[in-house]
Amino acid sequence: MNSMQVWRRCGATALAILTLAACAKPVTAAEPATFQIHIKPVTGSKPQADALEVRWTLDLPAGSDFDLTAPITYAGVEGVADRIESLSARDGSGPITFTLRDDPPHPGGFPHFRHWTAERPVSGEVEVAYVARARSPGGRGGPPFDLRASGGGLSGAGSGFLLLPRGAATSRSHLSWDLADLPGGSGARTTFGDGDVQIDGPPSRLMQGWYMAGPFGHYEGAGDSAGFNAAWLGRAPFDAAAEMAWAADAYAYLGKAFGYLDPVPPYRVFMRFVDGAPCGGGTALGASFMYARCALAEGETAPSPRETLIHEMVHMWVGGIVGPQGVTSWFTEGLTTHYTRLMMLRGGLDSVDAYGAHINNSAQALYGLAAQDMTAQEIVAVGFADGDIRHIPYHRGAFYFADLDARIREQSGGTRTLDTVLRPMFEARQAGEIFDHAAWITLVSAEIGPAAQAEFEARILRGEAFAPHPNAFGPCFARRDKTYEIEGRGPVDRYEWVRLTNVPDDLCRNW
Numbered sequence: 001m002n003s004m005q006v007w008r009r010c011g012a013t014a015l016a017i018l019t020l021a022a023c024a025k026p027v028t029a030a031e032p033a034t035f036q037i038h039i040k041p042v043t044g045s046k047p048q049a050d051a052l053e054v055r056w057t058l059d060l061p062a063g064s065d066f067d068l069t070a071p072i073t074y075a076g077v078e079g080v081a082d083r084i085e086s087l088s089a090r091d092g093s094g095p096i097t098f099t100l101r102d103d104p105p106h107p108g109g110f111p112h113f114r115h116w117t118a119e120r121p122v123s124g125e126v127e128v129a130y131v132a133r134a135r136s137p138g139g140r141g142g143p144p145f146d147l148r149a150s151g152g153g154l155s156g157a158g159s160g161f162l163l164l165p166r167g168a169a170t171s172r173s174h175l176s177w178d179l180a181d182l183p184g185g186s187g188a189r190t191t192f193g194d195g196d197v198q199i200d201g202p203p204s205r206l207m208q209g210w211y212m213a214g215p216f217g218h219y220e221g222a223g224d225s226a227g228f229n230a231a232w233l234g235r236a237p238f239d240a241a242a243e244m245a246w247a248a249d250a251y252a253y254l255g256k257a258f259g260y261l262d263p264v265p266p267y268r269v270f271m272r273f274v275d276g277a278p279c280g281g282g283t284a285l286g287a288s289f290m291y292a293r294c295a296l297a298e299g300e301t302a303p304s305p306r307e308t309l310i311h312e313m314v315h316m317w318v319g320g321i322v323g324p325q326g327v328t329s330w331f332t333e334g335l336t337t338h339y340t341r342l343m344m345l346r347g348g349l350d351s352v353d354a355y356g357a358h359i360n361n362s363a364q365a366l367y368g369l370a371a372q373d374m375t376a377q378e379i380v381a382v383g384f385a386d387g388d389i390r391h392i393p394y395h396r397g398a399f400y401f402a403d404l405d406a407r408i409r410e411q412s413g414g415t416r417t418l419d420t421v422l423r424p425m426f427e428a429r430q431a432g433e434i435f436d437h438a439a440w441i442t443l444v445s446a447e448i449g450p451a452a453q454a455e456f457e458a459r460i461l462r463g464e465a466f467a468p469h470p471n472a473f474g475p476c477f478a479r480r481d482k483t484y485e486i487e488g489r490g491p492v493d494r495y496e497w498v499r500l501t502n503v504p505d506d507l508c509r510n511w
Contacts, residue, residue: 034058034059034171034172035056035168035174035202036056036057036173036176037054037056037175037176037203037206038056038177039052039053039054039175039176039178039211040052040053040054040177040179040180040181041053041154041179041182041214042131048149049149049152049153049181049213049214050149051132051133051154052131052132052147052161053129053130054129054131054162054163055127055128055129056128056203057125057128058125058128058165058170059124060124061123062121062123062124063121064123065117065121066096066117066122066126067115067116067118067165067166067167068115068116068165068166069113069114069115069116069163069164069165069166070084070114070162070163071111071113072103072105072113072114073105073110073111074111074159074160075109075142075145075159076109076140076141076143076384077143077146077159077160078142079135080159080161081113081114081163083133083147083161084130084133084161084163085130086130086131087129087130088129088130089127089129090126090127091124091125091126092123092125093120096118096119096120096122097119097120098117098118098119099117099119100116101114101115102114103115106383108380108381108382108384108385108390109140109142109383109384110325110326110384115166116163126165128163128165130163132147132161133147134147134148134149134154134156135147135148135160137274137277138277138278139278140278140384140385141279141280141387142278142280143280143281144156144157144272144280144281144283144291144292145160146160148272148274150233150234150272150273150274150295151214151235151273152182152183152186152214152215153186153212153214153216153233154211154213154214155210155211155212155213155290156211157209157283157285158206158208158209159207159208161211162206162207164203164204164206164207165203168202168204169202170202170203171200171201171202172200173199173201173203173206174196174198175190175196175197175199175206176196177195177196182214182215183215186213186216187213187215187216187218187231188211188212188213189211189213189218189231189270190210190211191208191210191211191268191286191288192209208285208286210268210285210288210290212231212272214233215233216231216233217231217232217241218231218232219240219241219244221245221251225248225249225252227264227265227266227267228247228248228252228268228269229266229267229269230244230247230248230271231268231269231270231271232270232272233271233272233273234274234295235273235296235298236271237273237293237295237296237302238301238302238303240271243304246304246306247306247313250310250313250347251313252264253343253349254310254314254316254317254343254347257343257346258317259423260423260430261317267287267288267313267316268287269288269289269291269309270288270289270290271290271291271292273293273294274292274294275294275295276294279293280293281293281308282305282308282309282311283312284312284313284315289313289315291308291309291312293305306344306350307344307350307358310340310343310344310349311336311337311340314336314340314343317339317426318331318332318335318339319332319429321437322437323437326379326380326383327376327380329376329379329393329397330376330393330397330400330460331397331440333391333394333397334395334396334397334400335397335398335401336394337397338402340358341359342511344358345508345509346509348509352499352505353499355508356473356477356498359473359497360497362394362398362399363482363494363497365391365395366396366399367484367494368486369388369392370489371386371392372392372463372465372492373465374463375461375462376393376460376461376462376463378463379392379393392463393460396459396460397460399466399468399472400459400460401418402468402472403466403468403469403472404418404447405417405418406468406470406472407448407469408421408447408448409471410469416447421443421444421447425439425443437456440456441453444456465494473511474508475500475511476503476507476508476511477497477498477499477500478497478498479495479496480496480498481493481494481495482496
């Protein structure tokens, strides 16, 4: 699934995926914030909330330049800035007028922004107010960052509705809500906490959180799952409470299996079920993710998205790698895809046969695609315009890591695995060390030899096909040649994996 991994800092600890909720505290009168933001969902003439009224204040030194910014397109979600209306701003000298400037579009639908530049210097307390409209159905799809109405409320990411001061260096923000226009029993929940919260960091941190307000259903973990919670708007086509209980147990298992985040950070799941495409998918932000899909008719059901739930939670531990925008998906998404199915297998969260099906689904998604050998840069250029192409690094990366794991085991005589290689790197990255492509080459070369760099550049950056190690997926699955018939390209000889029925399930799970 889709995800946006962002390096952030909380106190002195840097994490690939930060536990943002741990950096938020309830608002108290004794802790005033320089940046204060107030959000009110509004209904207008409709019974369904369809917009947010946003108001914020910021103290600036006399004679300050003042520049506001909001995304025009954010990770394939279009028109965010176009849905900002009724903008007003003022300081002690009166109203502030702006000159608008748009960044050039980014190839592939990656973020580019609109800038509102004040036509005079500002001083003292500056107040900004505007209305952010919810996105209507229609248009190109993308991750669920956009502000959407569902189930009597609104939800989205900060990047889907926030207009913020560029470069503001305040150290904390106060977020408050007015829910008067929403149905009785409504609440407000974000990545940062419930209701009114204080958030450490500059205003830009608010962009990297999920927001939900309305009469949402919710689940609160307890015992080993304490700190895990979930909220959803709209009618789920499965038993949401039961599936969130399953996800809470799975999250506790992931914490024990990966081990290096101790204690396991609190985690928040958001789900929304919207009327009309685009519906979204699954996307992780700090210590939280949003699952979005189109609502089904009353009485219709659908399977729980368990693989998606695990995938997005695994991002907490896999994290990111420093590199050019988009090109790092081989790691953030490829390694997450690899560990998603492996953790489901090891933890008994799915059957051995389902593990094999996931492998072959990846094989079909990669080898059955005419664009399977596109370079990493070519994939970035396509970006969010083609979902199949954008997901190539998920599958290509997963096969790369499975192959690497088998080779590390082979060369070390079974004393080392991909798990043991990655654990010290994860811990060092958590402590603040930079982890980039050069660091990766150094790490992997120490395990499989000097050919590691050439292989990485060929397989990951240039997209050249390779045969994963025969034991890439453990002792229960054998690689077999398969011809894929590709429309517009013809037959391509690649691989599939078949279950060896004489190997017991327990041995498969212990890979």
